[in-house]
Amino acid sequence: MRGTIIHGPGDVRVEDREDPTIQKPTDAIIRVTAACVCGSDMWPWRGIDEIQDPRPMGHEYVGVVEQIGDDVRNVSVGDFVVGSFMASDNTCEICESGFQSRCIQGEFATPGGAQSELLRVPLADGTLVATPGQPDPKLIPSLLAASDVLGTGWFGAVAAQAGPGKTVAVVGDGAVGLLAVLAAKELGAERIIAMSRHESRQKLAREFGATDIVEERGEDGVAKIKELTDGYGAHSVVEAVGTQESMLQAIHSARPGGHVGFVGVSHDVSLPGETLFAAEVSLLGGPAPVRRFLPELIQLIWDRKIDPGRVFDLELPLGEIAEGYKAMDERRAIKALIRP
Amino acid sequence: MRGTIIHGPGDVRVEDREDPTIQKPTDAIIRVTAACVCGSDMWPWRGIDEIQDPRPMGHEYVGVVEQIGDDVRNVSVGDFVVGSFMASDNTCEICESGFQSRCIQGEFATPGGAQSELLRVPLADGTLVATPGQPDPKLIPSLLAASDVLGTGWFGAVAAQAGPGKTVAVVGDGAVGLLAVLAAKELGAERIIAMSRHESRQKLAREFGATDIVEERGEDGVAKIKELTDGYGAHSVVEAVGTQESMLQAIHSARPGGHVGFVGVSHDVSLPGETLFAAEVSLLGGPAPVRRFLPELIQLIWDRKIDPGRVFDLELPLGEIAEGYKAMDERRAIKALIRP
Structure with a gap:
């Protein structure tokens, strides 16, 4: 698959990488329909956050479930899903109090980077929320916004x-x-x-x-x-x-x-x-417990009551993602949506 | 009247001072029944807070109203009252939201220092709370505690x-x-x-x-x-x-x-x-909005449901207050009660 790697300040590249695979029975693999560049991605891009080694980028995503681990119950292959940047079991005391961003089992939801074609998501049952059906393509930007910036x-x-x-x-x-x-x-x-x-x-x-x-x-x-x-x-x-x-x-x-x-x-x-x-x-x-709000936010978007996708004022294919970083850095764009 | 003045680190003295007088029609003068030494009084006493000029000490007090300004309605001469260290009108939006310590008209409630025989309290109507009657002397330490440490x-x-x-x-x-x-x-x-x-x-x-x-x-x-x-x-x-x-x-x-x-x-x-x-x-x-809690705390004390006065493990006449500071500094006493 193709995925985005940051090598240094101002240097992001789309590269051929290994397809992610199920590593734990609670994992899911999703085919990314849309991802985006986050304001927080600007910190390493500007060299303010140090980059020790080349690393995959992106933590906002919507997509279609392509594969699930043996223990996954709440989402099925073919579901269109929205997830947060933090994986959560959604059952521990911290999750139950609404702080899924700090789940006791928590880890980053996008270890392989969401600015890519495929993504492994840990703790899929507690992290991913399926939409009521396959979405109208017009809703994709708003659903993507729910994944982080709206949440x-x-x-x-x-x-x-x-x-x-x-x-x-x-x-x-x-x-x-x-x-x-x-x-x-x-x-x-x-x-x-x-x-x-x-x-x-x-x-x-x-x-x-x-x-x-x-x-x-x-x-x-x-x-x-x-x-x-x-x-x-x-x-x-x-x-x-x-x-x-x-x-x-x-x-x-x-x-x-x-x-x-x-x-x-x-x-x-x-x-x-x-x-x-x-x-x-x-x-x-702190990091938003986006998972707490996802069901409500997805419904508001599904019912066309809110249109948060309007924050995306630039859309690019994955191969041109570097331009998305530049445009956001120069404040030419509020936020860039990426289509893998 | 006699009142406590700090002159420098480790140097508090009880001195003859002018009796306080009504300066605004919202003021009250109270005869202090009991005052005490606060943990925060230790900061200047230890020289950690700089002392620019000699200044009066004490901000915790209970006592009997001796005189009221023309606009005071909620307390009368002869009432036994408990007050907070912050004066409040108790009517502004901040007070109404329960943050009387940050009243829009707020000022320190004890400009002349409460470790003294008499005390002028500004904004008496919104600051002082009268007890249901003259208290059993056994309740005095607990009512005094309500003034700050309990609140x-x-x-x-x-x-x-x-x-x-x-x-x-x-x-x-x-x-x-x-x-x-x-x-x-x-x-x-x-x-x-x-x-x-x-x-x-x-x-x-x-x-x-x-x-x-x-x-x-x-x-x-x-x-x-x-x-x-x-x-x-x-x-x-x-x-x-x-x-x-x-x-x-x-x-x-x-x-x-x-x-x-x-x-x-x-x-x-x-x-x-x-x-x-x-x-x-x-x-x-931040500084506790003690006034928010005073009616409830006074009632709990009045009904003998709580006994917060037990934190006072040293009682001294005003003239010996310096020993109260010393005992607290050396942690020989949790808190010293002073009888003017």
Whole structure:
């Protein structure tokens, strides 16, 4: 099969690789219908995350089950499935509490990289969710979004306790931030403030449900949020960047007693205890337990109630994936969908 | 009147000072029946918090209202009252959401220091809570505890979402930690693990409701908590120290999806974003909104259902307060009660 390997900063290549095989009776092999490039893939691509050895890339996927291990019960060959980037048994105490991203048996769901033709998924029963039938091709981008960026934005909004009567601010206008706006809207938030200075992203944020746009960043952005909320700050803030500035912007934008959901993968962030103590906001973040939300998100997409696939503004065949990385790095594209 | 002033590390003196007077129509003056020395008073006493100028000490108090401003409606002259260390209007959006410690009009409730004979309390209506009548003198220590250490331990347990079916770990065996144990018990926790290596404190922790004692600290303490919880970690952890080690111990002792309530005043704490991202626990802390809990706590004390005053193991007249600071610094006393 063909699959994507990163060799160094700015150097991703599509190569011939061994087909994955069932290694444990709980594995499934899927034929990838669509995959994509993640904002977090930019970290190694930009050389910020060190690349020790060439490694496969991609952790977002939808596809058709091609083979299952002997113990797999919940999905069958031929099913169209969506999975998370984290494999989970979906039965341990941590999974049952809704944190499948931290399953006691958990491991990465895409050891061979999802930006490829075939993919082995561990713990298939607890990781993969079949759609109600073979999907209308128009739904593929949205189902793919559910695999990570929608699930992650949704978790950010849930962790920030977005809901009726709440003012929600979203720091970050990448795909996750934009989909946190959509999530906040679906969760019933009264007011949604998108922090963005890019016109096309502002437009999509408004279409997803943002009621206000704030272009200022850092402490100026905080001041603007305070101004918009009678001096109190937002009830809920979603952080979808992962830098020191964005984390502090998020924490300071929330009112005391408010909630910050942080889903941007942290890079060189260090939070002073005194800042957290003084802010008195609830902080919850980490890799999103996408599996918790998948059944609900798939149904919303299936019923055409949400259209998160709109974050894909570039579509490429697998062989041209390097252009997807470049376009995202240069912010020419919000997110690139890849067809193997 | 006589009041306590700190002049430098290890140097607290009881001095003759001006009687406080009503400065705003929302103020009240109370005659202090009992005050005490707080764990947080140790920071300046030990020279860890810099003392720029001599300043009055004490922020925990019960007493009798001696005078009220023209706008005060909720307490009357002669009432026995308990107040928090933070003044609050108890009507703003932040107060209404239960975060009176961060009232939009908030200020310190004890500008003149509570370790004194008389005290001016701002925003008396929203800050002070009158007891159902003049209390039995035996209840004074417990009512005084409600003013801070009980309210703070209670907030820690609530922030950590202690409750039925939960395993709660408490880091710190000072008065706040011990009362977090009591709070967890009252909130219905199934299992309460007190982390302490002091025999007398372990004993009190058990009497307050601890089911297990862990003597190990740091990563060894974390390993022990994991061992006691089938490898998952505690559902709820209360941090009641405020150091880097204790914060990391608390965060790592909680299971993914669990909750950490941190109420130890942070000193030189810096939390790596990566650690928080990987831990995937909810974090909430800060100055406790004691006012939220006061009516309930006063009633529990009044009805003899809880006896938090047991944390006071030293009682001194105001003139001997310096010995209270010394005894607490040397850990000869858990907490010193002062009678002006």
